[in-house]
Amino acid sequence: MRRISRVLSGVAIAALVLLPAVATAQEGKGDPVTLNVTKVVEGPVPDGTTFDVQIDCNTGASDAADADAEGGPTTQTITFDATGGTQSIEVPQFQPTCTITETVDGGAETVVYARTTPSDDAFCAFLVEAASIAVSYSRAEQCSVAITNTFAAVAPPEPPPAVDPADVIQAQPAFTG
Numbered sequence: 001m002r003r004i005s006r007v008l009s010g011v012a013i014a015a016l017v018l019l020p021a022v023a024t025a026q027e028g029k030g031d032p033v034t035l036n037v038t039k040v041v042e043g044p045v046p047d048g049t050t051f052d053v054q055i056d057c058n059t060g061a062s063d064a065a066d067a068d069a070e071g072g073p074t075t076q077t078i079t080f081d082a083t084g085g086t087q088s089i090e091v092p093q094f095q096p097t098c099t100i101t102e103t104v105d106g107g108a109e110t111v112v113y114a115r116t117t118p119s120d121d122a123f124c125a126f127l128v129e130a131a132s133i134a135v136s137y138s139r140a141e142q143c144s145v146a147i148t149n150t151f152a153a154v155a156p157p158e159p160p161p162a163v164d165p166a167d168v169i170q171a172q173p174a175f176t177g
Contacts (some may be wrong), residue, residue, distance in 0.1 A: 032092055032093060034142045035088065035090075035100075035144075036088045036144040038084070038085070039087075041083065042148065046107065049082040051106050051147075052078075053100060053101070054077050055089060056073065056074075056098065056101070057095035096136055097134060098134070100113070108149035110149070112148045113146075115144070116146045117142070
């Protein structure tokens with residue numbers, strides 16, 4: 001009987017020691033990452049313009065079977081109006097890499113991608129390309145990017161050509177007297 005109670009005590013102590021570590025490991029995998037996407041618009045934007053930004057996240061798994069086992073890739077699209085702004089999305093922690101691409105640029109002359117997370121943040125890594133930005137994160141954090149669309153200033157219409165004043169005509173009376 002004493003032996004059974006010692007074994008049960010040992011199991012209970014082991015459970016108290018190991019369960020917090022297991023719970024922490026599971027929480028780290030399940031905690032979402034907040035991805036902040038800021039849209040900046042410069043120059044005159046045509047009325048009704050919208051911007052679509054696609055966020056593709058993946059597990060980093062080398063083959064499709066591993067990716068499916070880890071939750072598979074996810075794709076989300078967010079839309080901004082002509083004023084821009086910031087939107088935040090939650091990304092599953094088990095998908096450590098996201099590529100952000102603007103798929104509808106509203107006719108902007110230029111589109112520039114940039115990181116806005118401070119450069120000393122060791123948990124968000126960025127790869128800026130001409131047509132996208134990739135964000136990788138190593139634990140639950142907030143990572144932030146900006147997409148700037150620049151529109152050309154519309155030149156004011158040219159004034160109409162100057163018109164020379166009409167010549168002055170002196171009219172003579174048609175009758176006398």
